[in-house]
Amino acid sequence: MTDAIPDLSTRRFGFLCYPGFEELDLIGPWEMATMWSSYARGPQCLTIGPTTDPMRCAKGLAVVPAESLATCPALDYLLVPGGFAAFEVMQDPALLGFVKRQARGARAVLSVCTGSFILHAAGLLEGRRATTHWKALPRLRALPGVTVEEARWTRDGMIWTSAGVSAGIDLLLGFIATEAGEAAASQVQWNAEYYPDSRAYGAAHRDTAAPGYLRAAE
Amino acid sequence: MTDAIPDLSTRRFGFLCYPGFEELDLIGPWEMATMWSSYARGPQCLTIGPTTDPMRCAKGLAVVPAESLATCPALDYLLVPGGFAAFEVMQDPALLGFVKRQARGARAVLSVCTGSFILHAAGLLEGRRATTHWKALPRLRALPGVTVEEARWTRDGMIWTSAGVSAGIDLLLGFIATEAGEAAASQVQWNAEYYPDSRAYGAAHRDTAAPGYLRAAE
Numbered sequence: 180m181t182d183a184i185p186d187l188s189t190r191r192f193g194f195l196c197y198p199g200f201e202e203l204d205l206i207g208p209w210e211m212a213t214m215w216s217s218y219a220r221g222p223q224c225l226t227i228g229p230t231t232d233p234m235r236c237a238k239g240l241a242v243v244p245a246e247s248l249a250t251c252p253a254l255d256y257l258l259v260p261g262g263f264a265a266f267e268v269m270q271d272p273a274l275l276g277f278v279k280r281q282a283r284g285a286r287a288v289l290s291v292c293t294g295s296f297i298l299h300a301a302g303l304l305e306g307r308r309a310t311t312h313w314k315a316l317p318r319l320r321a322l323p324g325v326t327v328e329e330a331r332w333t334r335d336g337m338i339w340t341s342a343g344v345s346a347g348i349d350l351l352l353g354f355i356a357t358e359a360g361e362a363a364a365s366q367v368q369w370n371a372e373y374y375p376d377s378r379a380y381g382a383a384h385r386d387t388a389a390p391g392y393l394r395a396a397e
Numbered sequence: 398m399t400d401a402i403p404d405l406s407t408r409r410f411g412f413l414c415y416p417g418f419e420e421l422d423l424i425g426p427w428e429m430a431t432m433w434s435s436y437a438r439g440p441q442c443l444t445i446g447p448t449t450d451p452m453r454c455a456k457g458l459a460v461v462p463a464e465s466l467a468t469c470p471a472l473d474y475l476l477v478p479g480g481f482a483a484f485e486v487m488q489d490p491a492l493l494g495f496v497k498r499q500a501r502g503a504r505a506v507l508s509v510c511t512g513s514f515i516l517h518a519a520g521l522l523e524g525r526r527a528t529t530h531w532k533a534l535p536r537l538r539a540l541p542g543v544t545v546e547e548a549r550w551t552r553d554g555m556i557w558t559s560a561g562v563s564a565g566i567d568l569l570l571g572f573i574a575t576e577a578g579e580a581a582a583s584q585v586q587w588n589a590e591y592y593p594d595s596r597a598y599g600a601a602h603r604d605t606a607a608p609g610y611l612r613a614a615e
Contacts, residue, residue, distance in 0.1 A: 203428035203589065206458065210421035210562065213456035226458060233451065233461050238431035240424065240444060241461035243451050292590075312590060331594045343590030344428065348563065356598055365599025371421065372510075372530060372561030374602065374611050375593040376549045380574055381583025384592065393592050 184363045190222035190255040193281070196244045197229060197274060199264025201237045203344050204291040208258050211351035214370045219363040221355070227251045229273065237262040248277045257281050260347070261292030261312065269300035278303070282337075289339040289354060291347035298338065299325060307335040312343030313390045329391030342390060348373065402581045408440035408473040411499070414462045415447060415492060417482025419455045421562050422509040426476050429569035432588045437581040439573070445469045447491065455480040466495045475499050478565070479510030479530065487518035496521070500555075507557040507572060509565035516556065517543055525553040530561030531608045547609030560608060566591065 192212050194205055205226075215221025228234060228244030235241050246252075259278065268274050278301040282288050290298045295311045296319065298304050304325040310333050311319045320327045332341040332350040334357070341350035352373070356364035368374070384393055410430050412423055423444075433439025446452060446462030453459055464470075477496065486492050496519040500506050508516045513529045514537065516522050522543040528551050529537045538545045550559040550568040552575070559568035570591070574582035586592070602611055 201428075202424050202431075206420050206424040209458060210419075210456065213420075217456070224457070238428065238435070239442070239463070240427060241463070243459035243461060245457070245459070331592075343588075345566070345589050345591040345593070349594045349596075352596070352598060361599045362601075365601040368598050369601035369604070370561075371563050373563040373593075374549075374597065374614070375563070375591075375595060376567045376610075377593060377595050378567075378570070379592065380570060380586050381579045383580075383583040383587035386587070392594075396592070 184219050185359055186220045187222050187359060188216070188220050191252060192222040192224045192256040193251060193254040193258070194224065194226045195257065195259050195274070195278070196226050196234060196242060197264060197268050198234045199237050199262050199267070200260040201262035201292060201344055202240050204260035204262060204294065204347055205258070207345060207348040208289070208291060208351040210371055211348060211355065211367050214367040215355050215359070215363060218370050219359065219366040221359065221363070222255060237264065248273060251277070253284050254281050255286045256289065257285055258289045258291070259294040259297050261290070261294040261296070263293070265293040265296050268297050275301050285337070287337045287339060287354070287358070289350060291341045291350065292343045295319060295340045298340070303338055307338050308333050309335070309338065309340040310342050311340070313388055314343070316390065331392045342392070402437050403577055404438045405440050405577060406434070406438050409470060410440040410442045410474040411469060411472040411476070412442065412444045413475065413477050413492070413496070414444050414452060414460060415482060415486055416452045417455050417480050417485070418478040419480035419510060419562055420458050422478030422480060422512065422565055423476070425563060425566040426507070426509060426569040428589055429566060429573065429585050432585040433573050433577070433581060436588050437577065437584040439577065439581070440473060443469070455482065466491060469495070471502050472499050473504045474507065475503055476507045476509070477512040477515050479508070479512040479514070481511070483511040483514050486515050493519050503555070505555045505557060505572070505576070507568060509559045509568065510561045513537060513558045516558070521556055525556050526551050527553070527556065527558040528560050529558065531606055532561070534608065549610045560610070
């Protein structure tokens with residue numbers, strides 16, 4: 180690629196942690212974003228929690244956020260993961276307030292899986308296209324103001340959302356390609372060796388609940 | 398699928414953490430294995446560290462292992478992640494001793510990325526086929542006793558290894574399909590919504606260092 184990779188190393192990319200977030204929702208994108216920092220002049224990446232106390236994720240991994248809601252600096256980019264606990268966060272004024280405040284000054288807000296429900300509760304999906312985990316598509320469709328798209332990931336202005344769990348990795352590569360160019364995304368993908376073997380096991384994905392992007396690929 | 402999913406819920410799957418391990422190397426497989434537990438009668442999953450003190454991963458995420466080397470019970474499966482720090486672990490008698498001891502009673506030992514160098518230092522790759530991150534293939538080839546294969550992942554008896562970082566996700570699905578059947582792997586993939594969009598960005602992967610499996614896909 181001949182396009183020069185822009186230096187975005189003074190920007191900040193925050194990853195919001197809350198008790199019960201789904202591990203890969205956050206850490207798939209985290210790996211892509213930190214590879215961007217390491218190999219393609221990407222932003223500084225940091226984790227943020229309600230406090231900096233250790234917390235348990237959905238599947239039991241314990242993580243310790245680097246910053247609290249109170250100490251977190253202004254962010255250029257904010258990513259919100261999902262998990263069943265996202266439905267509780269929809270009622271958490273401190274976390275929602277943080278997302279709203281950061282969104283006002285941010286260049287982009289991204290969600291993975293049911294993280295889109297948190298964006299909705301923060302008022303960020305009003306009049307926007309968005310997606311979520313296949314299991315939660317009917318529930319997202321029932322909310323007002325948002326247009327649900329059955330895509331691997333979506334972009335609508337500054338709002339980026341992805342399908343379930345692993346889809347956050349694809350979202351981040353698309354985001355990096357848009358924000359910093361194809362050559363930057365290429366370096367990230369190469370260093371993370373993200374060239375999946377794309378095998379579909381068994382028949383679970385032929386369920387009638389399968390999202391449009393998956394049915395189209397069959 | 399008509400094959401019944403076996404109940405492996407009394408088995409234990411350990412994920413070895415050490416300072417500087419690469420985040421996605423461990424947490425990609427962790428997500429697949431814990432989805433296996435949640436949706437397809439898979440094993441109990443636990444993280445293990447030198448101690449249960451918090452540690453920093455390669456890209457700065459802080460995690461807290463659930464068990465220490467001293468308290469970890471006998472494991473049926475053990476996964477060893479990579480990262481540049483793997484080359485230091487190759488000289489760590491306590492960690493290598495743990496891997497050797499657990500391997501003696503385990504059904505399978507798996508590595509991701511440069512985790513294969515730790516398996517080699519523990520004597521587990523003698524006379525075996527194995528792989529690693531594309532960047533480390535020449536270095537693995539220089540070690541005695543191992544036959545390097547340029548594959549997304551490999552299996553040779555009880556030893557399973559994968560290419561770099563994200564390849565551990567593909568490894569785990571292949572491992573689950575073998576250990577518990579195609580229907581179990583199908584449920585894991587479906588719940589993790591792991592149907593990557595398989596786009597290759599830019600041209601970095603056309604480098605002469607690209608592994609065989611990637612050149613073959615071009």
